[in-house]
Amino acid sequence: MTFPDILKRSWHNLGRAKVRVGLTAAALAIGGATMMLALAITEGVQNTIQKGFGDFKNNYVSVRGFVTENTSETGVQTTEEAAEASESARSKSLGAEDVNKFKAISGVNEVLPLSYYSFKEVQINGKNYKAPSVYPLTPLDDLLDLAAGKREDLKGDTIIVPERYVKQAGVDNSQDFIGKKMTFLNPAQRATFFSPAIPEVKREFTVVGVTKSSEESGDADFENAYLSPETLSQLAQAEQGDNEKVSYNQILLLTNESQTESIKEALKDQGYEATTREDNVGKALEAVGAIRVFLLVFAAIAIFTAIFGVINTQLMSVLERTREIGIMKALGLSRTGVLLMFSIEAGLIGLIGSIAGTLLAIPFALLMSSMGGEMEFTIPITIPNFLIVVVVLVVVAMLSGLLPARRASKLDPVEALRNE
Amino acid sequence: MIQIKSISKTFGKKESAFQALRDVTVDIPDGASVAILGKSGSGKSTLMHAMSGLDRPDSGQVIVEGLDILQLRPKEVDEFRSRTIGFIFQAFFVQGNESCYDNVSLPLEIAKVPASQRKTLVEEALAKVDLSDKIKEKAKNLSGGQKQRLAIARAIVNNPKILFADEPTGNLDSATGEMVERLLFSYNKNSGTTLVIVTHDPELAAKCSMQIHIKDGQIESVVGTPAARQPEALSAQPVAAAPNEMRVN
Numbered sequence: 001m002t003f004p005d006i007l008k009r010s011w012h013n014l015g016r017a018k019v020r021v022g023l024t025a026a027a028l029a030i031g032g033a034t035m036m037l038a039l040a041i042t043e044g045v046q047n048t049i050q051k052g053f054g055d056f057k058n059n060y061v062s063v064r065g066f067v068t069e070n071t072s073e074t075g076v077q078t079t080e081e082a083a084e085a086s087e088s089a090r091s092k093s094l095g096a097e098d099v100n101k102f103k104a105i106s107g108v109n110e111v112l113p114l115s116y117y118s119f120k121e122v123q124i125n126g127k128n129y130k131a132p133s134v135y136p137l138t139p140l141d142d143l144l145d146l147a148a149g150k151r152e153d154l155k156g157d158t159i160i161v162p163e164r165y166v167k168q169a170g171v172d173n174s175q176d177f178i179g180k181k182m183t184f185l186n187p188a189q190r191a192t193f194f195s196p197a198i199p200e201v202k203r204e205f206t207v208v209g210v211t212k213s214s215e216e217s218g219d220a221d222f223e224n225a226y227l228s229p230e231t232l233s234q235l236a237q238a239e240q241g242d243n244e245k246v247s248y249n250q251i252l253l254l255t256n257e258s259q260t261e262s263i264k265e266a267l268k269d270q271g272y273e274a275t276t277r278e279d280n281v282g283k284a285l286e287a288v289g290a291i292r293v294f295l296l297v298f299a300a301i302a303i304f305t306a307i308f309g310v311i312n313t314q315l316m317s318v319l320e321r322t323r324e325i326g327i328m329k330a331l332g333l334s335r336t337g338v339l340l341m342f343s344i345e346a347g348l349i350g351l352i353g354s355i356a357g358t359l360l361a362i363p364f365a366l367l368m369s370s371m372g373g374e375m376e377f378t379i380p381i382t383i384p385n386f387l388i389v390v391v392v393l394v395v396v397a398m399l400s401g402l403l404p405a406r407r408a409s410k411l412d413p414v415e416a417l418r419n420e
Numbered sequence: 421m422i423q424i425k426s427i428s429k430t431f432g433k434k435e436s437a438f439q440a441l442r443d444v445t446v447d448i449p450d451g452a453s454v455a456i457l458g459k460s461g462s463g464k465s466t467l468m469h470a471m472s473g474l475d476r477p478d479s480g481q482v483i484v485e486g487l488d489i490l491q492l493r494p495k496e497v498d499e500f501r502s503r504t505i506g507f508i509f510q511a512f513f514v515q516g517n518e519s520c521y522d523n524v525s526l527p528l529e530i531a532k533v534p535a536s537q538r539k540t541l542v543e544e545a546l547a548k549v550d551l552s553d554k555i556k557e558k559a560k561n562l563s564g565g566q567k568q569r570l571a572i573a574r575a576i577v578n579n580p581k582i583l584f585a586d587e588p589t590g591n592l593d594s595a596t597g598e599m600v601e602r603l604l605f606s607y608n609k610n611s612g613t614t615l616v617i618v619t620h621d622p623e624l625a626a627k628c629s630m631q632i633h634i635k636d637g638q639i640e641s642v643v644g645t646p647a648a649r650q651p652e653a654l655s656a657q658p659v660a661a662a663p664n665e666m667r668v669n
Contacts, residue, residue, distance in 0.1 A: 005529040016517055327513050330474055332502025333530045334495050414475050417509060 001337050010345040014352075017317065024309040025352040028397065031302035032357020032389050033364070036381065038295035039388060040365050044379040045288040049281055058278045060140060061253040061264045063102070066092050067273045093247040098272075102251060105266070107259030112138055112252040114229050115236035119184040119201075124169045131184055132162055136229035138252055144226070148174035149209030151226075160209035160226040174210040181206055203235070303393070306353070307400040314346055314404035318411075325408050326416025339409040346401020350394040357393070358386050422448040422471055422582065422614065427480030429466055429637075440466040441477060442637040448630070450581075453608045453615040454644075455625035458634035465586060467634060468618045472505050472584050473497045485581065502531040506575030506613075508604075510587035512567040514574070516560030520551060523559050524573045531578055545577035546570075549603060565596035572603055582614045583607070589624060601627065 001009075014021045094113070102111045119131040137144070137154055144151065147163050154160060159182065166177045183204050191197035205227070227235075237246060255263055260276050267274040318325070325338060333341075358381065365379040429441040440463045448454050448471075458464040469475035470482055473489045482489050489500055506527075514523050524542045533541065546552050549569035554562065559570055568588065575583055585604060589597030601624060608615040617628060625631050630644030 001529050002532055009529075012518070012522075323513055324515060327507075327515075328526065328530065329498075330472075330501065330507050331527045331530050332498045332500070332505075334498045336495075337530070414469050417513065 001333060006341050006344055010341055010348055013345055014348055020313055021349055024313045025349050025356055027306035027309045028303065028350060028353025028393055029356035029360055031299050031306055032354045032393050033360040034295055034299035034302055035392065036358055036361035036385060036389050037364055038292050038299060039385040040379040040381055042288055042292050043382065049284050057257060058260045058276055059255055059257045061255055061260060061267065061274050061276055063094065063251045063253065063267060063272045063274050065094060065273050066271050094251050095245055095247050099251060102253050105263060107256045107263055108253045109256065110254040112229055113233065113248040114250040114252060115233040116249050117232050117235040117239065120186050123183040123185065124165060129168060132223060132225040134225045134227055134232065136232045137226040138229065139254060145212045147210045147212045149178045151209055153208035154226065155228045156231060157205050158208040159205035160211060161207055162211050162223050162225065166210055177207055177210055179206060303396055307396065310346055310349060310397050310400040311403055314342060314401045318342065318404045318408045322411065322416045325411050326413045329411065329413040330417060335409040339405045342405030342408050343398050343401050347394045347398040350397025351390060354390040354393040358389060421450050423483040424471065425481040427470055427477035427482065429470065429477045440637050441470065444639055446632060446639060446642060448614060450614055451612045452630050453605060453628040454630045454632060455628040456616065456618045456632045456634060457620060457625050459620060462634045463637040464618050464634045468584055468586060468616060471616065473501050502527065504581045506580035506583040508571050508575050508585040508588045510590040512571045514559040514567050514570050517558060519556050519558055520546060520554050520570055521556065523570055524577050527574060527578045541577050545573040548576065549573045564592055565599060568592060568600050569603065576607060580613060582616060585615065585617045587619055588617060
C-alpha cells in the first residue's frame with residue numbers, strides 16, 4: 001500500500017469511531033493548549049522586554065541603596081533580623097557623598113542622582129484632573145517618542161506631558177500646546193496619628209514636549225510625564241523639609257559597556273544594591289521562565305496522561321477490527337503496512353489534538369493579553385509555535401500508538417479469519 | 421499449477437499437539453476447479469491456507485507457478501498473495517461501513533496498482549458480479565447474496581491466478597447460493613483462473629472438475645482429471661459421470 005492510500009484509509013477509520021477519537025484528541029488538546037500557551041507567553045514577554053529595553057546595551061549601573069549584611073552572606077533571615085536589617089538600611093540612604101564617590105570611578109561617564117515625587121492633581125484651564133506619574137528623564141529613556149517639542153529643552157520649571165492633556169485642554173494640535181502652562185498640585189493634608197500635617201504643594205510648569213498617545217505607540221511609558229532629574233530632586237527634598245542631608249532614591253551610573261559588570265561587582269562589594277540592565281532583563285526573564293516551567297510541566301503531565309488514552313483507543317480499535325486486519329493481511333498487506341496504518345491513525349489523533357489545542361489556547365491567550373493591562377503585552381499564537389505543538393503531539397501519539405499497532409501487525413490472518 | 425509435496429502441519433505442542441496435515445501430496449492443474457472436501461477438523465482449511473501462503477506448513481514444499489512459496493521471505497509471500505491469490509470467505513468479511521467501491525479497491529491498493537488504473541478495474545469487477553448500481557452503496561446495506569458477490573468482486577479485481585473460496589455458499593440460502601456458484605464457475609471457465617473451493621457440501625463439490633477428499637489430515641482420495649487444463653475441456657466434462665479415482669498414499 002502506498003502512503004497516500006494508507007493515510008486515506010487511516011483517516012476513514014478514525015471517522016468510524018468519532019466519539020472515542022474525539023475524546024482522546026481532547027485529552028491531547030489540553031496538553032497541546034498548555035504547551036502552546038507556555039510557548040506563546042515566553043515569546044510575548046520576550047517581545048515586550050525587547051520593546052521596552054530597546055537595543056540592548058548593558059551601559060548603566062543602577063544603585064538603589066544598601067544591601068543588608070545578613071541577606072548578602074547567608075541569604076536566610078529570621079523575621080526579627082529582617083526587621084532590624086531593614087531599619088538599619090532605612091537609616092542609611094544614598095546621599096551626596098555617594099554621588100561624589102561614584103563620579104571618581106573610572107569607566108563611569110555620568111552620575112545621575114534621582115529622586116521620585118508624585119502629584120495628585122493637575123489644573124488645566126482652571127479644571128482639575130488626575131495627575132500623570134512623573135519620572136525623571138534620563139538618557140535611558142531613549143525610546144521616548146515626542147509628538148511635539150524637544151527633550152533637550154527639559155530643565156527647571158519645564159515638563160513633558162502625555163498627549164491626552166492636549167485634548168483635555170481643548171487644544172487641537174500638540175505643537176500648539178508647547179509653551180502652555182500647567183499647574184501640578186498636592187492638596188494640604190491634616191496631621192493624623194501616623195503622619196504630620198503636610199502643607200499644600202503647588203508648582204507651575206511650562207510644557208516643552210508632548211509624548212505620543214498610547215493608542216498609537218502601544219506603550220504605557222508614553223502615559224507618563226517627565227521632569228528633569230534636578231527638578232524632581234528639589235521637589236522630593238522640599239517634601240523632606242528640614243532634613244539637611246540630601247538623599248536620593250536611586251543613583252544612575254552611565255558606564256562604558258565593557259566595564260559595567262566590574263563596576264557593579266565593585267559597588268556590591270562595598271555594600272551597595274547595584275543592578276545593571278542585564279540584571280533587570282534577567283529578572284523579568286526569570287519570572288517568565290518560572291511561569292513557563294509551570295506550564296510546560298502541566299503540559300507534560302496532560303500529554304503523559306493522554307498517552308494512555310491513545311493506547312487505549314488504539315487497542316480497542318485493533319480488537320474491533322481483527323477481521324479487517326486479517327483480510328488486509330490475507331490480501332497481502334505486509335506487517336509494516338499494518339504497523340504504518342495504525343501508527344498513522346494514532347498520529348492523526350495527535351494532529352487533531354494539536355489543532356484543537358491551538359484553537360483552545362487562543363481565547364486564553366487573548367484573555368491573558370488583556371490582563372496585561374498597562375503592561376500592554378500580547379501573547380502571540382504563531383505558526384512556528386503551532387508547528388512545534390503539531391510535531392510534538394503527532395510524534396507522542398505515534399509512539400503511543402506503536403504498541404497497539406505492533407499488536408495489529410503481529411495478528412495471524414488465519415486466526416483472525418477463523419469462522420466462529 | 422499448484423504442486424503440494426508432502427506437507428505436514430502440527431498445531432500446539434507436546435501433549436496438546438494436533439497434527440492437522442500429515443504428509444499431503446497433491447497437484448492441481450492450472451484452470452481447474454477443485455473442491456477440498458472433508459469434515460470439520462479434517463484439515464481442509466489448513467490445506468487451503470498452506471496453498472495460499474496464509475500459513476506455513478512445518479515441512480514439505482508448496483510450489484505455485486514454479487515458485488516454492490515456503491522458501492520466500494514473509495514480505496515476498498505477502499506480495500505473492502496480493503498478486504496471485506483471491507480469497508472468498510463463508511462470512512463474506514466485507515467492510516460494512518465502507519462503500520462497495522472502497523471494498524473492491526482494497527486489494528488494488530495493497531498491490532500498489534496505480535490510482536489511475538484502479539477505477540476501471542473496480543468498475544469492471546463490480547460489473548462482473550452485477551453490482552454496478554451499488555458502487556457507492558455502503559456494504560452493510562447489501563443483502564447476504566450481494567455481500568458475497570461484492571466479496572467475489574474484491575477477490576477477482578486484481579485478476580488472480582488462483583481463487584480460494586472457503587465455504588462460499590455456507591451462509592446463503594440455496595437460491596442465492598446457486599447464483600454465487602454460477603458466478604464462481606463462470607469466472608473459472610472464462611478467465612482460466614484456478615478455483616479452489618473448501619466445502620463439506622457434496623453437491624457443490626460435484627460441480628468441480630476435481631475433488632480432494634481429506635480425512636484426519638490425510639488425503640483419502642482425489643477424484644477428477646489432472647489433465648483438465650483447458651477451461652473448455654473442463655466444462656465439457658461431466659465430472660460425476662467419469663470418476664477417475666486414485667488412491668493416494
